[in-house]
Amino acid sequence: MAIVNPDFIQDIREFGADDLSACFNCGNCTATCSLSDQYNSFPRKMIRYSILGLEDEIQASVDPWLCYYCGDCSSSCPRQADPGNLMMAVRRYLVASYDWTGLSKKLYTSKVWEIGVIGFISLAVLFLFIFFHGAMPTELTSQGGVQLNTFAPSRIIELVDWSVAGFLSFFLLSNILNMYFKIVRTRKDLKIPFKLYLTEFYQLIVHFLTQRNFSKCDTEKVSFMTKVRNGNYTYWLIHFLLMSSYVILFTMIVGFLGWFQTDIVHPWYFPQRILGYYSTIGLLIGIIYFSALRFKRENEKSKKSHFTDWTFLLLLFLTATTGILVHFFRVNGMPMATYYTYVVHLMVLFPMLIVEVPFSKWSHLAYRPYAIYFSNLINKASELAVVKKSKS
Ligand code: SF4
Ligand code: SF4
Numbered sequence: 001m002a003i004v005n006p007d008f009i010q011d012i013r014e015f016g017a018d019d020l021s022a023c024f025n026c027g028n029c030t031a032t033c034s035l036s037d038q039y040n041s042f043p044r045k046m047i048r049y050s051i052l053g054l055e056d057e058i059q060a061s062v063d064p065w066l067c068y069y070c071g072d073c074s075s076s077c078p079r080q081a082d083p084g085n086l087m088m089a090v091r092r093y094l095v096a097s098y099d100w101t102g103l104s105k106k107l108y109t110s111k112v113w114e115i116g117v118i119g120f121i122s123l124a125v126l127f128l129f130i131f132f133h134g135a136m137p138t139e140l141t142s143q144g145g146v147q148l149n150t151f152a153p154s155r156i157i158e159l160v161d162w163s164v165a166g167f168l169s170f171f172l173l174s175n176i177l178n179m180y181f182k183i184v185r186t187r188k189d190l191k192i193p194f195k196l197y198l199t200e201f202y203q204l205i206v207h208f209l210t211q212r213n214f215s216k217c218d219t220e221k222v223s224f225m226t227k228v229r230n231g232n233y234t235y236w237l238i239h240f241l242l243m244s245s246y247v248i249l250f251t252m253i254v255g256f257l258g259w260f261q262t263d264i265v266h267p268w269y270f271p272q273r274i275l276g277y278y279s280t281i282g283l284l285i286g287i288i289y290f291s292a293l294r295f296k297r298e299n300e301k302s303k304k305s306h307f308t309d310w311t312f313l314l315l316l317f318l319t320a321t322t323g324i325l326v327h328f329f330r331v332n333g334m335p336m337a338t339y340y341t342y343v344v345h346l347m348v349l350f351p352m353l354i355v356e357v358p359f360s361k362w363s364h365l366a367y368r369p370y371a372i373y374f375s376n377l378i379n380k381a382s383e384l385a386v387v388k389k390s391k392s
Helices: 008-015 028-032 044-052 055-059 072-076 083-098 103-109 111-132 154-183 194-199 201-210 212-216 224-230 232-255 271-296 307-331 335-359 363-391
Strands: none
Touching (some): 008 044, 008 083, 008 103, 028 044, 028 072, 044 055, 055 083, 083 103, 083 363, 103 111, 103 335, 111 335, 154 335, 194 201, 194 363, 201 212, 201 363, 212 232, 232 271, 271 307, 307 335, 335 363
């Protein structure tokens, strides 16, 4: 039996939703949404669930993850109930509901927790460096580089990276498993053939790598160039740039630090420098673009910002700029500036990874493709069940 939470409409406001009482259930928003279809109809249904406090239904739904926040529904709402913003708030709520540790809820609903946890991890990194850093040689290597690997040996930093990667993977994957149980395993009426898990798996990979539904998130049937001018493809492109930059940097730092962090100053065309430049430029473009949208608040999707949106952008900005400074000081032979900036860089990088990847904003990158995968499993299994029934 469904559990009703009469306070849900208040609870969801802590995650950034507006007052939903203005909604009179007209359905304009669902009719406008280009991503809503016969299988997954939203956002009106999500508003009804929220008003009625049907938490089980909300947690079992993939719909919030299929919304890419174009804001068309909010523009078309005659009551200014802002359904697009509700979908965003429900995504934050879902991240918290999948997270069995409860930390995500605290981070999303309390600035004190958000700042406290980030500050705690930063200070832990600082203390580790104060007590365990290597020598700080001021002389340069024979190639004119700074001896960063003496101050912070890449073998040790790599071990720390692997431990952090294991920690992040454990929490993120266990939360995804929780999501699977809430969405797929609650469908007791449906038997999903094992073969479907395999044949639909490519959807997960494609949507993780491309996040391509971002570009479908508009109702205008116009030319590519018009879309570019309107900012529709720009949004997808910059989101892709930001995401790919992050994934490349994460892979190089966690998987190949010994190759990436060397005391040798390679020429600019070496792969580690090209990948480093691509990622840094991609991060900066993404940060500037999304921050400008949020500051200007001109379109629906960036009108309202939750405090966690700002901490995410700030951490990302500090990670990118301190990374650039470390590189600049290192290649220009400035040892002390390199060492101190490197510590500051790790003081923002580690909280950004530990807070954002499994418990906050970055987790959306994983939850969206999984939601599409789970949605396809359910929809295809339903079709198979109908065919089987019609034959019998
Ligand atoms: S949110 Fe607005 S458009 Fe959607 S059903 Fe409610 S009143 Fe209608
Ligand atoms: S924000 Fe866009 S994708 Fe999301 S529900 Fe509204 S119209 Fe659909």
